Amino acid sequence: MRLRGRKGIREELERQPDTIVLDAAPHKGKWRAFFGNDRPIHVELGMGKGKFISEMSGRNPDINFIGVDMYDELIRRAAEKAKTVWEPKGYDRPPNLALLRANIEGIDTMFEPGEIERIFLNFSDPWPKSKHARRRLTHPRFLAKYRELLNANGEIHFKTDSQSLFEFSLNSFADMEIPLRNIALDLHKDGLRDDLVLTEYESKFVAKGKNIFRLEAVIGDKVLAAHRQAKKAALADKGKDAAGGPEIKFPAIR
Numbered sequence: 001m002r003l004r005g006r007k008g009i010r011e012e013l014e015r016q017p018d019t020i021v022l023d024a025a026p027h028k029g030k031w032r033a034f035f036g037n038d039r040p041i042h043v044e045l046g047m048g049k050g051k052f053i054s055e056m057s058g059r060n061p062d063i064n065f066i067g068v069d070m071y072d073e074l075i076r077r078a079a080e081k082a083k084t085v086w087e088p089k090g091y092d093r094p095p096n097l098a099l100l101r102a103n104i105e106g107i108d109t110m111f112e113p114g115e116i117e118r119i120f121l122n123f124s125d126p127w128p129k130s131k132h133a134r135r136r137l138t139h140p141r142f143l144a145k146y147r148e149l150l151n152a153n154g155e156i157h158f159k160t161d162s163q164s165l166f167e168f169s170l171n172s173f174a175d176m177e178i179p180l181r182n183i184a185l186d187l188h189k190d191g192l193r194d195d196l197v198l199t200e201y202e203s204k205f206v207a208k209g210k211n212i213f214r215l216e217a218v219i220g221d222k223v224l225a226a227h228r229q230a231k232k233a234a235l236a237d238k239g240k241d242a243a244g245g246p247e248i249k250f251p252a253i254r
Contacts, residue, residue: 009072013101019082019093020075021100029112034098035064040117040153043068045104045137046124050078052199053120057097058085059197066098068110075101104137107145114151117220121158123201126165138169143176147219154220159187159212161205166213179218179227187212 006012013020021027021034032038040063044053047067057065067078082094102110124137133139138158146156160166173180187193188206202212218227 006073006076009076013072013075013079016079016093019079019097019099021098024100024102024106024110028110029115031064031066031098031111031115035096037064039064039096041066041115042118042120043111043116044120044122045107046122047074047078047099048123049074049200050081050099052122052197053097053099054078054082054085054094055197057082057094058089061096064096064098066100066116068100068102068104068107070101070103072101075099104142107142107149111149113148116149117151117153117155119146119150119154119156121156121160122199123160124165126160126162128162128164133168136165136168138165138172140172140176143172143178147176147178150219152220152222155223156217156219157214158217159199159202159214161201161210161212163211163213166215169215173215173217179224180215181218181227182214182216184214185211187214 013022027034031041035041042056042063043066044056045068047053047069050067053065053067057063069075069078078099082097082099086094100110121137125135127133127135134141136142143156147154150156158169160169170180187196189211192198192206198206205212218224
């Protein structure tokens with residue numbers, strides 16, 4: 001994607017240092033200092049025009065959000081979107097949102113290991129040609145980087161309208177031995193999910209009747225332990241119901 005921005009757009013971005021970050025290097029390992037608190041950090045990779053990340057920041061004031069994209073014009077549009085979310089709340093700038101201009105290829109130069117808690121991948125470029133598979137943001141080479149950067153509560157939330165990308169991603173997570181939960185092959189089949197923020201693309205695709213695929217990948221040690229415990233409890237409940245008697249004991253899940 002190539003976007004033609006306004007004349008003087010870079011200067012416009014430079015005038016918003018409290019929200020817009022044009023060089024991630026000085027903030028690597030110091031993002032909590034940027035936000036002025038130690039709240040969890042959630043990152044959207046490839047935020048587009050910023051609808052999702054802006055609305056998420058408005059809905060979740062106790063979480064810090066970072067939207068990443070590589071085009072000045074998209075950063076500018078996202079900043080405008082953020083203003084429409086936060087100005088009605090009485091803020092002249094979003095207090096828990098940073099918009100980072102960067103190439104996702106260099107994600108390991110933006111964050112220290114364990115610095116972030118959640119990664120959102122929303123309608124990433126599917127790169128349909130096989131020769132471009134390594135560019136897909138769910139390719140194992142990216143998943144390895146994400147796993148390094150996520151903390152003990154780390155998760156990846158992934159949405160796409162591309163069945164082929166979703167199938168590729170399922171295999172990538174399997175290859176990396178990353179457990180999944182809340183897998184949906186038609187996310188909005190029973191109506192729009194009010195508990196989830198829709199992206200610009202998602203709203204258009206749903207209006208056209210396209211299926212939305214979604215999953216959550218469990219990465220961090222703490223959330224992984226909780227996930228395994230929940231699975232163990234669910235299996236025990238099923239065993240008890242099937243037997244109609246005492247709870248069946250299952251071996252520990254490792």
